[in-house]
Amino acid sequence: MLVQDVRNSVIDVADLNQLKWDLNRLQPVDVGEYITQLPSKQRAIAFRLLNKHQATDVFEYLPPEVQEELINSLHDVQVVQIVENMSPDDRAELFDELPAKVVRRLLQQLSPEQRQVTATILGYPEGTAGRVMTTEYVRLREGLTVGEALSKIRRQDEDKETIYYAYVTDDNRKLVSVVSLRQFLFTFPDVLIRDIAGDRVVKVKTETPQEEVARVMKRYDLIALPVVDREDRLVGIITIDDVVDIIEEEATEDIQKLAGVSGGDEATLSSPLVTLKKRLPWLFGVMLLYIGASSAIAPFQSTISMVPVLAVIMPLFSNTGGTVGIQALTVTIRGLGVGEVTPKDTLKLLRKELTAGLGTALALGLTMICLSLIWAPPEERWVSLIAGTVMAINTLVAVTLGTLLPMVLKRLKLDPALVSGPLVTTMLDAIGFVIFLTLISTALRLFHLK
Amino acid sequence: MLVQDVRNSVIDVADLNQLKWDLNRLQPVDVGEYITQLPSKQRAIAFRLLNKHQATDVFEYLPPEVQEELINSLHDVQVVQIVENMSPDDRAELFDELPAKVVRRLLQQLSPEQRQVTATILGYPEGTAGRVMTTEYVRLREGLTVGEALSKIRRQDEDKETIYYAYVTDDNRKLVSVVSLRQFLFTFPDVLIRDIAGDRVVKVKTETPQEEVARVMKRYDLIALPVVDREDRLVGIITIDDVVDIIEEEATEDIQKLAGVSGGDEATLSSPLVTLKKRLPWLFGVMLLYIGASSAIAPFQSTISMVPVLAVIMPLFSNTGGTVGIQALTVTIRGLGVGEVTPKDTLKLLRKELTAGLGTALALGLTMICLSLIWAPPEERWVSLIAGTVMAINTLVAVTLGTLLPMVLKRLKLDPALVSGPLVTTMLDAIGFVIFLTLISTALRLFHLK
Known part of the structure; x- marks a missing residue:
């Protein structure tokens, strides 16, 4: 495994020449990991050993706090x-x-072109296609031939995020079709782009939520997806690595929300705060819910003291019922999350x-x-x-609640994972206990059992 | 959205010509969905309208039961x-x-080449790289020039799963390096492949588990990953769509296992059985655990009947403690799952x-x-x-158990999600109740409070 290689090959910080060779040869993500685990003072030293191209690639893989630290310790240029x-x-x-x-400060020093691009992306709300897209893509006019297109691509920056697809637009920048680079390899140079481009363009709008973006790319097995604005003009593409x-x-969010972690985005090693x-x-929330529930249970205190075995039975009741509810809830929420079911x-x-x-x-x-x-x-x-x-x-109440609650939320266009596990188990406790204790105390009264 | 388009454009089964045109023009996944929702008898009719290429593509997207049905109703040829x-x-x-x-029957009718390929893949255990890989990839010898490589690629079947990368091997089929098709576009035809190929090859072995495959592809932002056998010979590639x-x-498995769904792979709309x-x-399991726990609680029945408020307090206790435990458990298991933390x-x-x-x-x-x-x-x-x-x-017991249990399992190379939520909450109930009731009954005895 490469991850291992890195860790072993760049231990010796004393030998800067060897380190420089290694750091420029290794995968950017591995170098990023290596720099991150260095003591704070050595990070800038290691980073300065990178050549221009590798420096940018590695920088993209660093965690935000290390990026900020480097921005402060490197030269402005x-x-x-x-x-x-x-x-x-x-x-x-x-x-x-x-x-x-x-x-x-950084925005002022960027080229006008890149400054504008950044401002545009930051202008879209978080969690939308506009915010996760890149503006580096290959755009071709309909009227070009394959040969002209190829030499246009060759003239452009080699660094375009993906040149596996090229996007064909009309005179108003409207997205017309997509052509795969592999098609170029099987076509003569004088064929027109419009004749080899497919007419089945899958695209999303800038305001499409990122979960929907992921679903579309997964459904159509795409490695890049074009993003258009309201006038159907091409403004960017989203690449598969971001979708992964x-x-x-999204899965982490679902799983944590179900467990009662609000927002569902707690980093495993976050700060305790x-x-x-x-x-x-x-x-x-659980305690508050329970206060509500307890006011329903409190009147039955005397029943419980009259039938002590209840104290042993009731927790079993609560554990089992809660598990049934959470099983149904989880399967439903995950099913909605991956699009296996809809309302x-x-x-x-x-x-x-x-x-x-019933079984x-x-x-x-x-x-x-x-x-x-x-x-x-x-x-x-x-x-x-x-x-x-x-x-x-x-x-039966448990499976019904576990299935219906998220479905109803989804239909109301709310997040189905708002119903967390603790909510369902506490509700089930309250409902179950009240039915149970009511029946017991009725039986006590009717049959004078005690 | 294209998904919408399909559903609207192919409603009229009466007009077969229009249907044929639509079905051959639309995305295979959409056509697959359309055929699946047709009444059983009409599926073969619709499927026969597809041209050869589209038929194969669509077939790959059909659910297994529909695939089997079509195999039985179409002509053998x-x-x-x-x-x-x-x-x-x-x-x-x-x-x-x-x-x-x-x-x-099908294996007998396949070409010898495809029969062998299928047998090889089926020979690897489920859930390993060997089982999810495809054997359709572009392999080049080190000594070729870019021009020779390009004409070799052009001569091969256009249908190779991905020709965005080509894999360079030596005379023993050992994987030496990878070359991206985009590099071909920026290089003169007489340059040797070995001179443009990178030396940073990320690869996995046939026996690598699929979770590890996913982690590697995600880490290195790859769209295809080569698979080698024990002798380091290239045997296949894994593409990003399979990894998605x-x-x-894997996320569904984690989330369902946590909720106490064994195996973690229940389809949302599976059969009730x-x-x-x-x-x-x-x-x-929960009931059995609770029987163990109850034998610890049972002796305290008299305590509970002496202090009836316990019947109201104890469920609150149990709900809250359980939630604390599940929160810690979920964050830890998910952290291990995505590789954010290791033992x-x-x-x-x-x-x-x-x-x-503590807070x-x-x-x-x-x-x-x-x-x-x-x-x-x-x-x-x-x-x-x-x-x-x-x-x-x-x-404090809850967060400790929630953190340590999965970590210990992971260190023992077992599945951390073996500790499901119900296990942890039941354990916490037992521990909490026993401590609580012991203290209460000790207080009762010491201070003669009742």
């Missing part, structure tokens, strides 16, 4: 050169993280969940009856029948 | 033609799903979690004291102090 050569999308990301003062990151981010800020809201499938999904739920209810209800029979002292054994019945009911 | 032209990796996937009898699917699958099979194991970071992560945990413990402990003061009748108010203290302790 070098900084501007790097920032000028960065891909527009990576530059926009950098500017997002830097202090406003530094951004203003988006897919991973960030962790507190992300996790406390749902913890207090249109609500009934179909509910039918499946309830069918499986689960039967299995859990019977087990509950057996367990309570074993646990309860002889005079409390009648409880087991009620426990089993309520366990079964609670299971 | 047509089926063999489609299967012969499929990418080797998609064909291997298809054969995985089909009944053994059908596979044998792998990343999504599959759902039962995936979800019941953890539900019974080496265990201490660093534990330090962060415990620091944040959480303080906040939750104090809230717990306040709530129990409000809920408890005057003679039971002393319980609140114990409840607050145990809530704080339980919080």
Whole structure:
């Protein structure tokens, strides 16, 4: 594995010549990792060993805090050169993280062309296609021949983010078609571009949310996707490497939100303060929900003290019911997240969940009856029948809530992951306990069992 | 959006000519979706309208049950033609799903070359690089010039999965370097391949797990990754579109396993039977765990009946502690999943979690004291102090378990997601309840409070 190679080959900081050779030969991401783990003071030294091209590539892979540190410790000329050569999308990301003062200074020193490009990208809202696109792409006029197109591409900067596709526009910059570079290889130079370009252009708008961008690229197996403005004019492209990151981010968000981490974007090694800020809201949420629930349970305190086996049964009840709910909730939210289901499938999904739920209810209800029979002292054994019945009911309520809540949110165009696991389990606890305790106290009253 | 276009443009099945035109012009994935939603009998009719090239492309996008149906209803000649032209990796996937009898019949009718390729891929274990790779790639000898390479590429089948990269091998088929097609465009025809090829080859072995494949491609922003055998000979490549699917699958697995869905691969609209099979194991697991826990709690039944407010406090306890544990567990498992942390970071992560945990413990402990003061009748108010203290302790236990359990599993080279949410919450319940009830009953005994 290359990752290993790096770590071993650049340990010796004393031998600068060898280090220079290694750093310029290795993959930018590996060099970035190496520089990041160096002590703060040595980072600029190592970075200065990179040649111009490698310096820009490596810089794009550094974490924001190291980028900022280098911007402050390198010469202005070098900084501007790097920032000028960065891909527009990576530059926009950098500017997002830097202090406003530094951004203003850097913007002034950029070429007018790059300054405008950066301002445009930063003008789109976060999380949209406009914000993650790059403006480095190959654009061709419809009327060109393959030969003319090739020499145009050769004249352009070799650094275009992707030249595997070229985008064909009309006189008003409107996107007409896409041509794959591989088609050039199989075509004679005097063929017109318009004759080999396909008419099936998949594109997104600048305001398309990034999740939708990811879904479109995944669906059509694309490695680059053109972005157009409201007038259908080509303004940028999104490349697959950014989409891979988006897919991973979105999954992390879903998974963390389900666990009750607000925002769903806690870095594993974030500062403890960030962790507190992300996790406390749902913890207090659970407590608050429970206060509501407890006011429903409180009146039953005497029931519980009359039938002590309840104290053993109720937590089992709560754990199992909660798990059933979270299973259904998770499968639904993830299904919505990857586009396996849409709100249109609500009934179909509910039918499946309830069918499986009936089986689960039967299995859990019977087990509950057996367990309570074993646990309860002889005079409390009648409880087991009620426990089993309520366990079964609670299971059906659990799958229904777990399926419907996210579907309804999605239909209302809200984030389905707003329903987190803790919300569902607490709701289920409250519903289950109230049904259970009501039945028990009714039985106590009706049959004078105690 | 194109997806919309399809659905609208191919509604009228009566006009076969128009339909034929549409189906051959649209994106294969859209046509696949259209055919899938047709009534079973009409699928073969629509499919026969596709030209040879489109038929193969569309076939690759059909779900396995529709593929099998078409294999049974189309003419053998047509089926063999489609299967012969499929990418080797998609064909291997298809054969995985089909009944053994059908596979044998199809294998016999394939060309010897394709038969061998398929057998090779199917020979690698599921979930490894060898199984997801394709054998369609461009291989060049070191000694060729750019011009010779280009005419070799032009002579080959236009259908190679990716010709954006070509792989350079020595006389023993050993992978030496990679050359990007874009480099060809900027180089004179008489330059030797070996002079423009980079020496930084990122590659994986046939036995590399697919998660590792995804991590490598993501790290190096690759659109294709070469796969070598034990003797370092090139045997295939993996393309980014397959990796996008792998990343999504792995995230779904993590998220579902955490929720207690065994295997983590339940399709949202699976059959209810599959759902039962995936979800019941953890539900019974929770019950079994709880039986263990209950034997620890059971002796305290008299304590609970002596202090009825416990019945209200304990579920709050359990809900909140469980949520704290799941938050830490989820962040750790996801961090391991995307490679943000490794077992080496265990201490660093534990330090962060415990620091944040202290803050959480303080906040939750104090809230717990306040709530129990409000809920408890005057003679039971002393319980609140114990409840607050145990809530704080339980919080620290929760973050410790949530962080350490997956880290230890990962270090033992097991799947960290084996620790699912239900396991952690049930453990926390047992630990918290036992500490809590022991303290309460000790206090009762020592101070003769009742």
